[in-house]
Structures are given as structure tokens and as C-alpha cells.
Amino acid sequence: MNSKTADRIATGVFVAIAIIIISLLVGLFYFILVNGVKQISFHFLTSPSSNLVAGAGIRDQLFNSFYVLFITMIITIPLGLGGGIYMAEYAKPGKITDIIRSCVEVLASLPSIVIGMFGLLMFVTLTGWGYTILGGALALTVFNLPVMVRVSEDAIRTVPRELKEASLGLGITHWHTVKTILIPSAFPSILTGAILAAGRVFGEAAALLFTAGLSTPRLDYSNWNPFTATSPLNIFRPAETLAVHIWSVNTQGLIPDVKEVANGSAAVLVICVLIFNLLARTIGSLVYKKMTATK
Amino acid sequence: METATLEKPDAMQLVQNENILNVNNLEIYYGEKRAVNGISMDIEKNSITALIGPSGCGKSTFLRSINRMNDLIPGARAVGEIIYEDLNILSPQINVVALRKEIGMVFQKPNPFPKSIYENITHALKFSGIRKKKVLDEIVEESLRKAALWDEVKDRLHTSALSLSGGQQQRLCIARTIAMKPTVILLDEPSSALDPISNGKVEELIVELKHDYSILIVTHNMQQASRISDKTAFFLSGDLIEYDKTEKIFTNPSAAKTEEYISGRFG
Numbered sequence: 002m003n004s005k006t007a008d009r010i011a012t013g014v015f016v017a018i019a020i021i022i023i024s025l026l027v028g029l030f031y032f033i034l035v036n037g038v039k040q041i042s043f044h045f046l047t048s049p050s051s052n053l054v055a056g057a058g059i060r061d062q063l064f065n066s067f068y069v070l071f072i073t074m075i076i077t078i079p080l081g082l083g084g085g086i087y088m089a090e091y092a093k094p095g096k097i098t099d100i101i102r103s104c105v106e107v108l109a110s111l112p113s114i115v116i117g118m119f120g121l122l123m124f125v126t127l128t129g130w131g132y133t134i135l136g137g138a139l140a141l142t143v144f145n146l147p148v149m150v151r152v153s154e155d156a157i158r159t160v161p162r163e164l165k166e167a168s169l170g171l172g173i174t175h176w177h178t179v180k181t182i183l184i185p186s187a188f189p190s191i192l193t194g195a196i197l198a199a200g201r202v203f204g205e206a207a208a209l210l211f212t213a214g215l216s217t218p219r220l221d222y223s224n225w226n227p228f229t230a231t232s233p234l235n236i237f238r239p240a241e242t243l244a245v246h247i248w249s250v251n252t253q254g255l256i257p258d259v260k261e262v263a264n265g266s267a268a269v270l271v272i273c274v275l276i277f278n279l280l281a282r283t284i285g286s287l288v289y290k291k292m293t294a295t296k
Numbered sequence: 297m298e299t300a301t302l303e304k305p306d307a308m309q310l311v312q313n314e315n316i317l318n319v320n321n322l323e324i325y326y327g328e329k330r331a332v333n334g335i336s337m338d339i340e341k342n343s344i345t346a347l348i349g350p351s352g353c354g355k356s357t358f359l360r361s362i363n364r365m366n367d368l369i370p371g372a373r374a375v376g377e378i379i380y381e382d383l384n385i386l387s388p389q390i391n392v393v394a395l396r397k398e399i400g401m402v403f404q405k406p407n408p409f410p411k412s413i414y415e416n417i418t419h420a421l422k423f424s425g426i427r428k429k430k431v432l433d434e435i436v437e438e439s440l441r442k443a444a445l446w447d448e449v450k451d452r453l454h455t456s457a458l459s460l461s462g463g464q465q466q467r468l469c470i471a472r473t474i475a476m477k478p479t480v481i482l483l484d485e486p487s488s489a490l491d492p493i494s495n496g497k498v499e500e501l502i503v504e505l506k507h508d509y510s511i512l513i514v515t516h517n518m519q520q521a522s523r524i525s526d527k528t529a530f531f532l533s534g535d536l537i538e539y540d541k542t543e544k545i546f547t548n549p550s551a552a553k554t555e556e557y558i559s560g561r562f563g
């Protein structure tokens with residue numbers, strides 16, 4: 002077989018693989034969206050869910066998903082960024098660093114249901130909080146932090162060494178170089194990584210089942226005081242998220258329109274995750290352009 | 297200088313020969329591997345010293361030890377002395393941040409920060425405590441003028457430095473270094489990545505800078521070394537083979553190896 006034929010065969014195989022992947026993706030989206038989009042209406046998005054009657058909505062679940070995500074990111078981003086900076090810039094190569102790195106990797110590969118069990122033990126039982134948004138967010142942090150550390154470390158490592166040398170060579174301290182050269186240069190990749198991680202967190206159900214719970218108390222959206230029981234902002238209340246809702250209506254739903262609600266919720270979830278991905282792509286490069294071409 | 301010219305011509309010579317750096321038995325290791333084998337040389341003040349030699353002979357390693365840039369490389373260490381203003385640069389007690397303000401460096405590949413032209417120069421100034429806009433503006437103009445870049449960029453100081461050509465970027469890097477008012481400038485093949493015209497401009501600039509700074513330059517370009525430098529050091533496999541007046545090195549070298557190298561027979 003000459004190299005030309007080999008080349009042709011290889012190209013053919015890769016094209017075939019690409020086509021399989023794309024058709025899988027398209028098929029999946031088609032199925033979810035065709036079945037789900039017709040359920041989505043203003044009413045569906047803005048009315049509370051019901052355990053008994055048909056035609057209810059997902060207002061609280063949608064809000065909960067975003068709110069849990071928000072709290073998770075508030076905890077994860079500073080910790081993840083700090084860890085990434087430490088690993089990329091300060092950790093001396095050696096045993097301890099290797100151990101830390103292995104721990105991060107193990108943490109990243111833990112099944113999320115196991116993290117949910119751990120969360121139940123730590124943030125529900127041990128703390129005595131019961132099912133809470135904070136407990137859910139902390140469980141998701143365990144799940145998300147390794148990714149954030151990884152993303153930040155890689156982003157900082159890919160900043161050209163020349164830039165770091167330029168800064169240090171001008172008599173600027175290491176920390177100031179990290180702050181003013183490395184982090185800004187790595188920022189677009191960190192942002193992209195954070196948004197992608199957010200998409201993962203947004204769709205997570207298993208880690209939340211035993212931590213944020215399967216129910217939402219009656220919420221009063223005009224109450225913005227996070228320290229009162231009916232406020233949607235209260236972080237010490239149980240909160241069923243969209244992903245958990247899909248699971249729960251499918252397994253224990255008593256409503257007559259289980260299928261419609263599940264499909265509609267799935268479509269909303271997928272659309273949100275898609276938006277996260279698109280945002281990740283565009284915002285990252287936009288910020289990069291903004292930052293390098295100041296004008 | 298004024299008084300020197302009033303006395304006999306030799307006095308001038310004396311002033312010129314004052315040394316800025318004394319290197320004594322400098323050895324540099326990467327882990328177990330020795331890259332520089334115990335070299336000693338004195339670097340003259342306000343003159344250009346060229347470091348030449350085949351690839352891998354230790355020129356960059358030596359140059360980077362002078363502002364402790366090798367500290368960034370795990371496993372790199374230096375033994376011996378580099379004396380600057382009565383202090384051993386290699387001593388662990390030296391404040392490297394302060395040292396690098398005195399001994400600036402320009403790298404082979406132009407490496408402007410991904411910021412505006414203006415910010416490239418003010419970045420380090422601001423860190424060293426200069427905040428007044430007026431003072432910063434003045435230093436920016438002065439250093440860009442010195443780097444012969446002012447006329448080309450004065451109307452677009454706030455555009456990205458990455459929009460400049462390679463040669464302009466390298467002159468910006470030089471401007472950014474001289475804005476810190478160092479005494480010594482280290483240049484590691486500063487024009488090797490540039491086209492001939494930009495190269496010529498950078499060369500002119502370096503010769504101009506010698507009046508205010510002491511300059512060490514690594515170069516692979518023999519013509520460049522002979523055109524611009526006052527003294528030339530020839531390195532080979534980590535040894536300093538010959539160090540003398542540039543004129544002498546290029547017309548009548550004492551070592552056979554030097555002769556072979558500059559006539560292009562190896563390296």
C-alpha cells in the first residue's frame with residue numbers, strides 16, 4: 002500500500018468518525034428540542050410546579066438552578082484560581098506537589114453520586130443544616146473545584162514564558178508579575194474554562210439529590226431579604242434544581258403530564274447549557290481582543 | 297569628563313577603562329551539568345562588550361546570571377563572583393528585584409506586554425512608585441525618543457503594542473528597559489529575529505546608548521560584533537577562550553580557535 006492510499010484511508014476514517022459524532026449530537030438535540038421546545042411557554046417558565054395537577058411550570062426550579070450555580074461559582078472561582086496560581090507559579094516541583102496534583106485528579110474523577118453522599122454526610126447531617134442551597138453549592142464545589150484548579154493552572158502555564166521574564170527582568174516582583182501580567186493574560190482562558198465548568202454544574206443532578214433536596218418551599222419573589230424563610234435568596238432553604246426536577250418527575254411524579262414537563266425541562270436545561278458554551282467561546286475571545294488592543 | 301580633557305590624553309583613557317562588573321571564577325551549573333567553566337573577566341563602563349561563540353557555548357547562560365534571570369530555572373546555580381558596586385550579585389542576600397532595576401535585559405524575541413505602547417513603558421515605573429501622570433508622560437516620551445521610536449508611535453501611544461512591527465516591538469522593549477534608568481543593559485541576540493533594516497536601527501540605537509549605559513550584547517553576527525562593540529569575548533564550550541579589544545580579536549586574535557571561529561571555519 003503506498004502512502005497516498007494510506008493517506009486517503011486515514012482521511013476517510015477521520016471523516017467518518019467526525020460524521021458519526023456530529024450526527025449523534027444533531028440527533029440528540031433534535032430529539033430533545035423537538036419534544037421539548039413545544040412545551041416551553043411563558044407560562045411554563047413563570048409558574049410554580051405542582052405535584053398533582055397538569056399544566057404547571059418550572060419557575061422555582063429554574064431560579065434554583067441559577068442561584069445554586071451562582072453560589073457555587075462564588076465559592077469555586079476564588080478557590081480554584083488561587084489553587085491554580087499556586088500550582089502553576091509557587092509549588093516547587095517535588096513529592097508534595099505531586100501528591101497535591103494526584104489528589105486534585107482523584108477529586109476530579111470521583112462519581113458525582115459519591116460526592117452527593119459525601120455532601121449528605123458533611124453539609125447536611127454533620128452541620129445539621131438539613132437540605133440547603135449552601136449544602137448543595139458546597140457539594141458542587143467539591144465536584145467543580147478540581148476542574149477550576151486545572152483550568153487556571155493550565156491557563157497560567159500557557160502564558161508565554163517571555164512575558165513573565167520581561168516583567169521580572171524589569172525589576173517587578175513575582176507576585177506583582179502574577180497579578181498584572183500572568184492573570185490578565187490567562188484571564189480569557191480562565192473565563193472560558195469557568196463558563197464551561199458552569200455548564201457542567203448547571204446540569205448536575207446526582208450531587209444535589211441528597212444535599213439541596215427534592216423540594217422547594219413556597220417562595221415569595223418580592224421578598225429580597227436573604228435571611229427570611231420565604232425569600233428565594235435564602236441560602237438555608239432546600240432547593241430542587243431543574244436537573245433534579247427532571248429526575249424526580251420521571252421517577253416519582255404524580256402529575257398527569259409527567260412526560261410534557263420532563264421534556265420541557267430537559268429542553269430548557271439543554272438550551273441553557275448550549276448558551277453557556279456559546280458564551281464561553283465568544284466572551285473569551287472578545288475579552289482577549291479588548292485587553293490586547295486597548296482603544 | 298570636563299576635568300579629564302584638561303589633563304593629558306591618558307587621563308581620558310583611565311576614566312574610560314573604569315569597570316562596571318568584575319567576574320571572578322564564575323561557574324554555572326544546570327543540575328550536575330556545568331555550562332560555564334570558571335570564567336573571569338572585567339566589563340568596562342560605558343562601553344559595548346560583545347559575547348560571541350558557537351551555539352550552546354554558554355553565552356546566554358552567562359548573560360542571564362548577571363541579572364539573576366537563571367534563578368527562574370529550577371536546578372540552575374552559579375558559583376564564584378560577579379562584583380557590581382562592591383557587592384557580589386550572586387550572593388543570596390542580594391535583592392534581585394532591586395538588582396534587575398539596575399541591570400536591565402532585552403531578550404532575543406521581542407516580548408512586549410499585551411498592553412498599550414504607553415502601558416508597556418509605565419508598567420514597571422508604576423510598580424516602582426512613580427504615579428504622577430505628568431512624570432510618567434515625560435519618561436515615556438524620553439525613553440521612546442532614546443529608543444528612536446517616538447516619531448513612529450507618538451500618535452498611537454494608546455494602541456496595542458502587539459500592532460507594532462517586530463523591529464518596533466524590539467525598540468519598545470529597549471525603551472521600556474531604559475525607562476527604568478538602569479546602569480547596565482544586557483541584550484541577548486536582540487536583532488536576530490529582525491529584518492535587516494530593523495536590525496540596522498537597533499544597532500544604531502545600541503551604539504547611541506553606550507554613552508549612558510554599559511552594554512553587554514550576545515550576537516551570532518560577526519559583522520555586528522565588529523561594527524558596534526568595543527571589546528569582544530569569545531566563548532567555546534563554557535570556556536572564555538579570548539577576551540580583548542574588538543579590533544584585536546577581529547584582526548589579530550591570539551588564540552587559534554578564535555581565528556577559526558571568526559573566519560567562519562566552524563560554529
Ligand SMILES: Nc1ncnc2c1ncn2[C@@H]1O[C@H](COP(=O)(O)OP(=O)(O)OP(=O)(O)O)[C@@H](O)[C@H]1O
Nearest residue numbers: 326329331349350351352353354355356357358369
Ligand atoms: N534550562 C536549561 N537546562 C539545562 N541545560 C541548559 C538550560 N539552558 C541551557 N542549557 C545548556 O547550557 C549550555 C549553554 O547554553 P546557552 O543557552 O547558554 O548557550 P548559548 O551560547 O546562549 O547558545 P545559543 O547561541 O544557541 O543561544 C548548553 O549546553 C545548553 O544545553
Ligand SMILES: [Mg+2]
Nearest residue numbers: 355356357484
Ligand atoms: Mg543563547
